[in-house]
Amino acid sequence: MFRISILMIGFTLGKFLPPHNGHIHLIREGARQVDRMYVLMCSIEREPIPGYLRHHWMKKIFADDPNIQVIHVTDENPQEPIDHPDFWRIWAGTFERNLPEKPNIFFSSETYGFDLERELGIKHILIDLQRNTIPVSARYIRQEPFKHWEYIPAEVRPYYVKKIVLTGPESVGKSVLTEQLARHFQTEWLPEYGRTYYEEKMPHFEYMGISHIAGGHLMLEEQALSKANKILFLDTDLILTQIWSEIYFNQCPDWIIEVNHQPRQRAALYLLLKPDLPWIDDGTRSYGHIREEQFQTIRRELEKRRMKYVIIEGDFENRLAQAITAVERQILPEIRNS
Ligand SMILES: NC(=O)c1ccc[n+]([C@@H]2O[C@H](COP(=O)([O-])OP(=O)(O)OC[C@H]3O[C@@H](n4cnc5c(N)ncnc54)[C@H](O)[C@@H]3O)[C@@H](O)[C@H]2O)c1
Numbered sequence: 001m002f003r004i005s006i007l008m009i010g011f012t013l014g015k016f017l018p019p020h021n022g023h024i025h026l027i028r029e030g031a032r033q034v035d036r037m038y039v040l041m042c043s044i045e046r047e048p049i050p051g052y053l054r055h056h057w058m059k060k061i062f063a064d065d066p067n068i069q070v071i072h073v074t075d076e077n078p079q080e081p082i083d084h085p086d087f088w089r090i091w092a093g094t095f096e097r098n099l100p101e102k103p104n105i106f107f108s109s110e111t112y113g114f115d116l117e118r119e120l121g122i123k124h125i126l127i128d129l130q131r132n133t134i135p136v137s138a139r140y141i142r143q144e145p146f147k148h149w150e151y152i153p154a155e156v157r158p159y160y161v162k163k164i165v166l167t168g169p170e171s172v173g174k175s176v177l178t179e180q181l182a183r184h185f186q187t188e189w190l191p192e193y194g195r196t197y198y199e200e201k202m203p204h205f206e207y208m209g210i211s212h213i214a215g216g217h218l219m220l221e222e223q224a225l226s227k228a229n230k231i232l233f234l235d236t237d238l239i240l241t242q243i244w245s246e247i248y249f250n251q252c253p254d255w256i257i258e259v260n261h262q263p264r265q266r267a268a269l270y271l272l273l274k275p276d277l278p279w280i281d282d283g284t285r286s287y288g289h290i291r292e293e294q295f296q297t298i299r300r301e302l303e304k305r306r307m308k309y310v311i312i313e314g315d316f317e318n319r320l321a322q323a324i325t326a327v328e329r330q331i332l333p334e335i336r337n338s
Pocket residue numbers: 012013014015016017021022023025026042078079080081091107108109110112115127128131134135136137138
């Protein structure tokens with residue numbers, strides 16, 4: 001006797017704007033009940049978080065389960081049945097074009113799942129309509145990300161972390177202060193990658209080093225952002241790398257300029273350290289005599305780019321106190337109120 005086995009193919013869809021633990025609960029619960037689970041990650045142009053980014057997050061989140069496949073759908077479809085008389089025919093076409101095989105079950109926590117069942121003849125399984133297990137919605141997260149931090153997956157948190165960048169001329173105590181601030185606010189910090197590179201790899205600094213520095217910085221920044229507790233302190237950033245490249249070499253690699261155009265690159269706050277501490281020549285610093293000039297240049301550049309910045313001055317103790325106050329005044333209210 002042969003046994004006929006019918007594979008159960010499940011799917012769900014959503015905007016995942018952004019993905020949160022409620023979505024993950026729905027998808028994993030669905031995946032538990034079927035042989036293969038497809039997730040249609042639908043984005044349209046006008047949405048506030050780019051579709052490619054959400055797709056990237058979703059793929060990372062479910063990378064551990066080979067039975068869950070995330071598919072990016074970019075059809076500019078009507079969003080509600082009321083938007084178009086052929087709503088369900090349009091969506092049926094989207095499902096046919098994007099799902100690699102015919103599904104038997106649709107999972108959602110929406111009552112429209114039953115309309116889909118009626119219109120397209122695919123069984124609907126409703127999961128947690130009241131959202132009791134994970135009481136959150138994507139709208140809540142968009143409106144108040146920090147209030148709902150616990151429901152934001154680690155893959156998505158970097159998008160919301162507030163970056164605070166310390167900058168200034170050489171020998172102004174940047175790295176020490178960056179670390180102290182991270183300790184005070186119980187979060188992560190990122191040392192200046194360029195300095196490590198400069199010290200380890202290059203006897204004489206050259207233009208080609210800029211791309212290495214920027215690439216290394218970006219990679220480490222991504223790692224630090226995913227571990228950060230709402231705030232990340234950085235000893236310099238990519239925008240400053242561009243500024244220094246333009247100052248020293250009169251040019252900057254195109255890809256760095258392009259990355260810096262992304263809104264995510266902009267830090268929430270810059271702490272600009274004044275060169276009023278004695279200069280220490282440790283062998284890697286060659287521009288000690290022009291520290292005041294460098295300070296004014298960075299200041300001009302931050303203003304030109306309309307970056308929010310606070311000047312930090314005085315001895316080490318005063319610098320720490322001023323920096324803490326700046327973060328408490330400029331950043332913490334945003335975190336507490338959203
Ligand atoms: N409204 C309709 O009748 C209809 C029909 C077909 C397609 N669509 C499309 O479907 C997409 C729906 O996007 P969206 O923003 O509603 O979905 P979403 O990205 O917010 O959510 C995706 C799925 O996760 C579920 N979910 C959300 N929070 C949950 C939680 N806390 N616990 C458990 N499950 C949770 C949702 O109910 C949904 O099933 C849109 O592209 C829309 O155009 C809508």
